[in-house]
Amino acid sequence: MIVAVPSETFPGERRVALTPQGVQALAKQSLHTHVQSGAGMAAGYPDEAYRDAGAVVVPQRDELFGAAEIIVQVRTLGANPAAGRQDLELFRAGQVLIGAADPLGDPSAARDIAATGATLFALELAPRITRAQSIDILSSMATIAGYKAMILAADRLPKLFPLLMTAAGTITPAKVLVLGAGVAGLQAIATAKRLGAVVSAYDVRPAAREQIESVGAKCVELDLATGDAEGQGGYAKALTEEQQVRQREQLADVVSGMDVVVTTAAIPGRPSPVLVTAAAVRRMAPGSVIIDLAAERGGNCELTIADQEVIDGGVTILGPTNLASAAPYHASAMYGRNIAAFLKLIVKEGKLAIDLEDEIVRETLVCRDGEVVNERIKQLLQGREY
Structure with missing residues (x-):
């Protein structure tokens, strides 16, 4: 069975779906790998x-697509809405496509892939269970993004991060706030601490406090009366409008004293919650920096524009949407391990064996035999929320 690794066509994408180490791992499963030059x-x-x-x-x-029974990509159609359409004519019935497809954000792309007869597995849909951690591309790439976000912030801030005691005087450490304590947020906190900053963090989920403190940050507490704010899959529940207003008002007081704010609060397929208002930004000191990792879905900062730099009152707001690609060597290695782990679930003794009794396989399967079969995506295509 041949697994194909095509070049990525999304603008600026530098990652590859499988590394040479991944090729060796697949060979142990009796899988042959073809790679586009x-x-x-x-x-x-x-x-x-x-x-x-x-x-x-x-x-x-x-030629690559024609010989392949399985195609692995970093971004397939859906996560690559423009250039990805050029691959539609290359797909064929029975062929298996694996990668990031953003089916919650662009379910119509799944329908287009289904029309080719190809089978699509979207790894973003992997359930948040222990057994699925080895294929969790969201967590793998969030690790890279959280690290790179803080490095980017340190580069753009006109101050140094650490406390320095020198003959020319004492330099006080930078004050950093991380909003959202998921994988990206925790990695951002850890990176800021390694750089010597004084770090605070906020997450609406009470359970996140222990995680925040475990990586060396002070937990910011707001009076929102949210109760249990953790929803399905470990994501935060949506707050009421009144709670959101109170959250923004109280966060403005915290944000105003920070040199760097990194925001990470995103929910797949849904708009990102606004946590930092324009008024809050204008209370920050000139030279301060905001890195908004939720920019792809609108951003956690009211002033964020995806993949652009905004300067307001001397405050720089950056909304990068593909920071994982900024460290493509290790991002590809991590992504490739996720791919190899998933292939172990659907390939047995060198042959395709799709077991729908397996929760991971069932939840990531989007379309098969000419139809969209994933219930969450079917509901979105019918105009209903899942």
Whole structure:
């Protein structure tokens, strides 16, 4: 059985879905890997490294797709809405497509893939259970994004992060606030601490307090009377309008004293909650920096514009939407391990074996045999919330 690794076509995407180490892992499952020429170059993996690992390097995309029974991508159609459509004519019935497809954000793309007869597994839909951690691409890429967000903030801040006692005087440490204590938030906190900043963090979920403190940050507490604010899959429940107003008002007081704010509060397929208002930004000191990791869904900061730099009152607001691609070597290695772990679930003794009794397989399966079969995506296509 042949697994194909095409070049990524999303603008600015530098990751690759499988590294040479991944090729060797698949060989142990009796899977043969074909790689499009140049697919790993931007991530630091040249064609020769793939050949040395046992892969066949194929020059043409149509030839690659034509021979493959399984195609693995970082961004397939849905997560690659424009350039990804060019691959539709290359898919065929029975072919398996695995990757990030953003089916909750763009369910119509799943319908288009279904029309080709191909089978689509969207790994973003993996359930939040212990057994699925090895294939959790959201957590893998959030780890990279949280780290890179803080490095970006440190670069843009016109101050140093650590406390320094020098002959020229004492330099006080930067004050950093992280909003959202998921995987990206916790990694951002840990990175800021390693850089020497004084770090605070906020998450609406009471259970996050222990995690925040475990990585060295002070937990910010607001008076919202939310009770149990943790919802399905470990994500925060939506607050009432009154609670959201109180949250923004109280956060404004906290934000005003910070040098750096990194926001990470995002819910797949839904608009990001606004946590930092324009008025709050204008209370920050000139030179302060906001990195909004929720920019792809509108942003946690009212002034954020996705993939653009906004300067308001001397405060810089950045809304990067693909920070994982800024560290493509390790991001690809992590993503490739997720792919290899998932293939172990659906390939047995070198043959495709899709077991719908397996919760991970069932939940990530989006379309098969010409139909969208995932209930969550079907409801979205019918105009209903899941």
